[in-house]
Amino acid sequence: MRPKKTILCVDDNEQTLSVRKFMLETRGYRVLTAINGQEAITLFSSRQVDLVLTDLGLPQMDGNALIGHLKEISPEVPMILTSDTVRAGERPHRADAFLSKGCCSPAELVERIRVMSARKRGPRKATVPALRSLAADTLVTRAS
Template sequence: MRPKKIILCVDSNEQVLSVRTFLLETRGYRVLPVLSSQEALEYIQQAVPGAIDLLLCDLTMPQMDGNELVRRAKQLQPCLPAMIVSGTVNAADRAVCADVFLPKGACSPAEMIERIRILVARKRGPKKAVAPVQVHQPVMASAFAHAVAS
């Protein structure tokens, strides 16, 4: 069995956080629900890089909005994928630090789950370097090409 992907889910609204946590857990994710941006930053600071698979947060939160949270989180862990959701569709221009922005009312839970699946799948780290394959031309083909060119 594959290990569950870990999502740090941040929202200052306890009900929204509870519903989102339930939605993600029923899809097989392990969720770390957090009610403040500051608490989320503490989690990220203490986590080993790569231990958290996704930061999912609301845009509008007290003390520190989601955009600032994502900016600071990426300073701590540059490879951490981040998704911001917001109740206002026209807030997309404010969510500039996130990898994905989703307006709450304008997207279905299924679309959110699919976007999360894609973001978490992309977070696999750098690809291993593969040595280039050298192709040796047979002597006959090389001689044939030389004869045709002449």
């Protein structure tokens, strides 16, 4: 059995957060929740997170600033920014995807999460044995 993906959901609206948590847990995800940026940074720093889903309109630190902090910690983790007041393209952001809350259905949100959590962003790190094997193959090819 494959391990469950862990999603960090951040929203200051506890009802929205509760609905998202239920929706994602019933589809097999582990869900961590935070109601502000500082709480999200603490969770992200202490746990293995496969994807971040955050609202833009957070108190003290907006979702875009939060993503900036989280990308400094782990840039390969995909992050989705949502908003019910800003449309895609109206403001620059650091997220891997931007979704307007009213524009996509729960099924579309879940599908976007499934696709984005299936792979991490950024270059894959080569292991030392893999590098040694590559070097050995290169030497054999050049000697031939």
